[in-house]
Amino acid sequence: MNDERKQWLSRAPNEALSKKLGIIAWVITALVLILVGLMRRPELQIPLPEGVSLSFLPPFHAGVNAVAALVLIGALISVMKGKIALHRKFILAAMGLSVLFLLSYVAYHFTSSDVKYGDADLDGILSAAERAAVAGTRPTYLVLLISHIVLAGVSLPFILFTFIAGWTNRFAAHRKLARWVFPMWLYVAITGPICYWMLRPYYG
Secondary structure, eight states, rough: OOOHHHHHTSSSHHHHHHHHHHHHHHHHHHHOOOOHHHOOGGGGGOOOTTOOTTTTTTHHHHHHHHHHHHHHHHHHHHTTOOOHHHHHHHHHHHHHHHHHHHHHHHHHHHHHOOTTTTTOOOOOTTHHHHHHHHHTTTTHHHHHHHHHHHHHHHHHHHHHHHHHHHTTOOOHHHHHHHHHHHHHHHHHHHHHHHHHHHOOOOOO
16 A cells, blocks of 8 residues: 555544535535426526527537546546545546536526437438438437436435545545446436437537
């Protein structure tokens, strides 16, 4: 065990702070899930001023998710090498990217209609062969999308709990959670750009 890892593991856990942050994590989770539920209701959609479009946000979301995936891989590599300070920086960056994605995602869906796979008229955009190929990928898209959405919702509170455990020096709990939370977080980050890439022809 290298000196840096020993130094971090020697820190005393802050149980009181962990409990307080845990309550905040549940509140944040509830607020996020409520927002995500509300933004799917057409009657609550906020009209944008004429000439204003947020159509640039879906590719932005995909880019943020892709960068988050790379940052998470960096976090994994750094902690495996015992570089705990670097690991923390990567995780803070991943958390920041996730917050940026969430704010942008909610803003987009509160102001723009959903684009559904296969609903757009692709005549003149794709050839007949390309349209047939895209149509054949619908089951794959739905599996990826549904698993992406479900795991994003399920993993949210546990990502926060894992972060809190590490932040408050509860390293045994942090490691125990991270073993299964990290793969879910990485899966969500990777499948986000894939779902966008598959849906991209339907944006028109």
